[in-house]
Amino acid sequence: MEAFAPFFPLLIWVVPIVLGFMFGRLNEKRHYRSIHEREQAWLHLPATASRYPLLPGQIARSELVNGSVVVSVDYFKRAAAGLRSIVGGPVKSYESLLDRAKREAVLRLKESCPGAHEIVNLRLETASLSKNTRGGVGAVEVFAFATAIYMAEPDPV
């Protein structure tokens, strides 16, 4: 036991990294599966970053809708990103995190207006919640907002 004592500080680093690697990877896989399924299910509600409605016809009403998500990166990815910053280049581990967060925010936005026909002026904002909190929780918030358009029902002929 005595012989291992010098390694205890190392364990404090290694254990979260290993846990982060296992659960983080599992989480990511599950999340991507859910995102793909829901994106398929919401294909009938197109979103555009354009400020003008693309669909022709009479507009019945519109409303401001939003969706947001706060995600944090796991310890393994943070360590990987730390190593990456030595040599530079694309930080894959953060790319997938932000990609998931953005798609999730847009999906939540769509889920908040099930009867809409179109989403216009989709805007995404990313805010870091861990700025200047050394040792704090490293997390980003992705916030999506847009105007949902409800078309008037076509007259029954």
Place this chain on the structure above:
Amino acid sequence: MFLSNIETIPGKTITASHGVVSGSTVRAKHVGRDIMAGLKNIVGGELRGYTELLNESRDQAIERMKAQAQQMGANAIVNVRFSTSSVAVGAAEIYVYGTAVTVA
């Protein structure tokens, strides 16, 4: 109250403009949530506590903006924008602003 983040309220016409209205909230997260988030931080993923917290504060900011618009006699707010900034350790400001108008 109609809200949109484009220049008009689709399907309506703007008859009068009342100027910029805004609402803001500054919220701190409480310790319990912070501890949970710290644990969640090891494995990564969504921090539900924070998502809820930010949504609540955003709703409150929107309510404040609406109240201001109502006071001006407007019935709609166009070009609504949001911004978030962390002002201090553990606290974030949510700011929402737009142009108050009357539509018919």
